[in-house]
Amino acid sequence: MISRILSAELAEHAGQRVTIAGWVHRRRQLKSVSFLVVRDRAGLAQAVTDSAAVLPPEESVVAVTGTVAVNPQAPSGHELVSPSIEVLAEPGTAPPFDLYRPVVGAGLPTVLDHAPVALRHPLLRAPLEIAAAGVAGFRETLDRLGFTEIHTPKIVGSATESGANVFAIDYFGRPAYLAQSPQFYKQAMVGVFERVYEVGPVFRAEPHDTVRHLAQYTSLDAELGFVRDHRDVMAVLREVVAGMLESVRRRAPRALSLLGVRVPEVPAEIPSVHFTEAQRLTSSSEPDLSPAQERWLSEWAEREHGSEFLFVTGYPMSKRPFYTHPDPARPGYSNGFDLLFRGLELVTGGQRLHRYDDYVRALAAQGEGTGPYEGYLQAFRYGMPPHGGFALGLERWTARLTGAANVRQATAFPRDLHRLSP
Amino acid sequence: MISRILSAELAEHAGQRVTIAGWVHRRRQLKSVSFLVVRDRAGLAQAVTDSAAVLPPEESVVAVTGTVAVNPQAPSGHELVSPSIEVLAEPGTAPPFDLYRPVVGAGLPTVLDHAPVALRHPLLRAPLEIAAAGVAGFRETLDRLGFTEIHTPKIVGSATESGANVFAIDYFGRPAYLAQSPQFYKQAMVGVFERVYEVGPVFRAEPHDTVRHLAQYTSLDAELGFVRDHRDVMAVLREVVAGMLESVRRRAPRALSLLGVRVPEVPAEIPSVHFTEAQRLTSSSEPDLSPAQERWLSEWAEREHGSEFLFVTGYPMSKRPFYTHPDPARPGYSNGFDLLFRGLELVTGGQRLHRYDDYVRALAAQGEGTGPYEGYLQAFRYGMPPHGGFALGLERWTARLTGAANVRQATAFPRDLHRLSP
Structure with missing residues (x-):
């Protein structure tokens, strides 16, 4: 198995260097800093990197290795810093609607067609x-x-x-x-x-x-x-x-x-x-x-x-x-x-x-x-x-x-x- | 629910008057004594009665109330004595082969036809x-x-x-x-x-x-x-x-x-x-x-x-x-x-x-x-x-x-x- 911990387990590994794996739920490139939110079966985890990093698009499958740091704003109160990102699989196309938005931005027929x-x-x-x-x-x-x-x-x-x-x-x-x-x-x-x-x-x-x-x-x-x-x-x-x-x-x-x-x-x-x-x-x-x-x-x-x-x-x-x-x-x-x-x-x-x-x-x-x-x-x-x-x-x-x-x-x-x- | 214990629980009720319920697995009328073996989801239990009793035929659904007595020959080392038998449902016909025999006395087609x-x-x-x-x-x-x-x-x-x-x-x-x-x-x-x-x-x-x-x-x-x-x-x-x-x-x-x-x-x-x-x-x-x-x-x-x-x-x-x-x-x-x-x-x-x-x-x-x-x-x-x-x-x-x-x-x-x- 790919050696990793789950997003929900970050807090147990504070200060350690760990790997999480999942899908890119969202990438956000701001002026001074960039965020990569990873979704796995247990929830969401966030990695922070400098703004120069090129981040893989949403729904890319990734393994992210980083150091667990406390951040009350992050999904589980913790985030990965100094991450290195390995892309395991790239999506061929963007999802029919944004999966990262809190509300589903598509009607039921679209959802069902793209289940x-x-x-x-x-x-x-x-x-x-x-x-x-x-x-x-x-x-x-x-x-x-x-x-x-x-x-x-x-x-x-x-x-x-x-x-x-x-x-x-x-x-x-x-x-x-x-x-x-x-x-x-x-x-x-x-x-x-x-x-x-x-x-x-x-x-x-x-x-x-x-x-x-x-x-x-x-x-x-x-x-x-x-x-x-x-x-x-x-x-x-x-x-x-x-x-x-x-x-x-x-x-x-x-x-x-x-x-x-x-x-x-x-x-x-x-x-x-x-x-x-x-x-x-x-x-x-x-x-x-x-x-x-x-x-x-x-x-x-x-x-x-x-x-x-x-x-x-x-x-x-x-x-x-x-x-x-x-x-x-x-x-x-x-x-x-x-x-x-x-x-x-x-x-x-x-x-x-x-x-x-x-x-x-x-x-x-x-x-x-x-x-x-x-x-x-x-x-x-x-x-x-x-x-x-x-x-x-x-x-x-x-x-x-x-x-x-x-x-x-x-x-x-x-x-x-x-x-x-x- | 019909108030009863399971056949497998007889031993826990030694000396008590209890009711079991299930199917007549076998009735055996001997010269001096008769046996009624009852099958429920947990196994078999035996009731003993005098030979004059008229016992319901195999596959009758019965509730049998009796006193639990030790008998090393009985299925669970215990049996019911002085039973009273209530018939809950009578079979309309005999099974296509005897269900009480230790070996299945029918070929696979018969078994499947009468599953x-x-x-x-x-x-x-x-x-x-x-x-x-x-x-x-x-x-x-x-x-x-x-x-x-x-x-x-x-x-x-x-x-x-x-x-x-x-x-x-x-x-x-x-x-x-x-x-x-x-x-x-x-x-x-x-x-x-x-x-x-x-x-x-x-x-x-x-x-x-x-x-x-x-x-x-x-x-x-x-x-x-x-x-x-x-x-x-x-x-x-x-x-x-x-x-x-x-x-x-x-x-x-x-x-x-x-x-x-x-x-x-x-x-x-x-x-x-x-x-x-x-x-x-x-x-x-x-x-x-x-x-x-x-x-x-x-x-x-x-x-x-x-x-x-x-x-x-x-x-x-x-x-x-x-x-x-x-x-x-x-x-x-x-x-x-x-x-x-x-x-x-x-x-x-x-x-x-x-x-x-x-x-x-x-x-x-x-x-x-x-x-x-x-x-x-x-x-x-x-x-x-x-x-x-x-x-x-x-x-x-x-x-x-x-x-x-x-x-x-x-x-x-x-x-x-x-x-x-x-």
Whole structure:
């Protein structure tokens, strides 16, 4: 490895001659003195040289050897003096916008078209650091609770969530589809490991161009057996969300402060309203909640319960997928829930049917045979415990947490109706 | 949650009345006494009852409440006596083969056709436990080394590794492909985070039916900048392999002992031979190594160096992909490597080109323009450090470690030329 220290380690080496390496974030040639700001994975460091020095242009890859001196004005309170600069690679062209400016001086289309270089801007890479930290917290929490990680097929013989919005593939001359979720597989694996999770891509041929939808996103899925009902699933989800946020605080403090993110507190018990109560509160009689109602309910939870999180339970069965378990006490309503966070649905989950005959009936009720689902239903022929689970979209979570207006700001290389590259 | 303890916790509750829950692994009704063996995620537990009791059939989901008594013959040295049995779900049909027998009494096609239930057999689920533990070790090691996790597109506008063996998709009416690797994206993200990894599915439309290939597999990818050459990448890979094996020892001891897996030692420095030396040792003049030669070299490394791992470096440039960095001292040979483990190529990696002009030249040399690669090459226009990385196929690693003859035994729901379900 190139022998060097990281920018964040300068202070530990005061007075010593050290090498840092990274990209030229900015060069500034003043009358009497010149500055070279170097960006590496840990942050920024500054080298000071005399004004006669010829400094390499921005985004040059350099190794800078110098003596660490105290300077309260420098990024880490320290800087390199008497530097010698080795250029490891030269850029062929200037970035489409200045990466060193504190604010991103380009619109989203330019950023997305030039993602490989645009994401080097500290403000644009920060959401991806937060996403990575969140996923680590997701896994950490579930590992602690005895879950096993699984990897399931993304190429399937029939649509999973519904017949619409699937991408078709030519599979060795046969028709196949990209999986819209690992739903059926994670349920089957509850029969093997009781508690499973998967972090992986899911695919939706979303024909609308919105700020909330992507054609591919990263789904954080969990499923667990031996629940009494959906409330046990909600309790695990509460742990997961708290674990994700704790991980972000611990692993991505720099990204949080750069973006000015206020990390929410997760109440020991997240407040919960039944769908019928949510209808009453919002004076609605529709069988689903509109985005405006979700926002209103979030504000209500904040006001009444001091919580930025709110569970809405008991959505009408007619609005939930066929594998949803009904509420035994009120069969028209489900044991399904949504978790709202800052006005937006963040997670969908619930208890699932676990008896084969119930699946046959549920499919028949929507006019479907078991044919396309036989592979899926197999698991239920052989004894499955009461179980449930949830799915959380990583990009939506990251966007909501960081205040990004568009989910495309929370993923490196988004895929949508119009975008297939880079 | 259903209030219960796990089978593995029985000993801690000797003399107490407790509930366990799981599947009926086996019921045995003898003349004077009956046994019910319950399987949960932690293992097996036995309940003893009088012979008059009617026991639910295998794969019933049950909660069994009883008093913990010592019995050296029982699975954990303890068993439940005076049990009361609650049936939570009944199977509709018997499994296609007995899950309680110590040996799997079915061939691979039957196992794969019935994966949702077959994987409940302790011997069949064990490789998946080992895989999960290995991935955890992969991430743990790279997290410790300052890597950032990324998630990249699986739908791409042009083939990544080569034009052959790609699955075509209808992407909103436009042609697109399933990514054969995250190669281009992980390289671009080195420009953002310096050190990145991804665990995700990759897709190969492999037209041959072999024991080594899958149409979808889980690729463990890493890429890092500021390397001197491929040897720095090999050093990181050595840490990763050691971390994966350490994690398996720590997280999956039961699976290891069930399968009788001998976990290899990873030498502090894995022995390494240059390709030309490998040719000389195997008396070959071919520009690539055959499977037989790989086996021979592995045996040689074990004999000469006491290592089950062997690096082969410097493969001819003609046999490596266009993004491979040549050996500056011997330009016909590459800074690429393979890692052999127990006779099989387990990991491929190397140093990559990092200058835009070198990419243009490398593509021209194989008669290609930059057109389909422009999105990829973008990163190199803006200053990229010397870098390299590697990719390890999870299923192949798991199969090799567990001694599985077929890579399909190391994944839950394999996809291949003939198989699209379950």
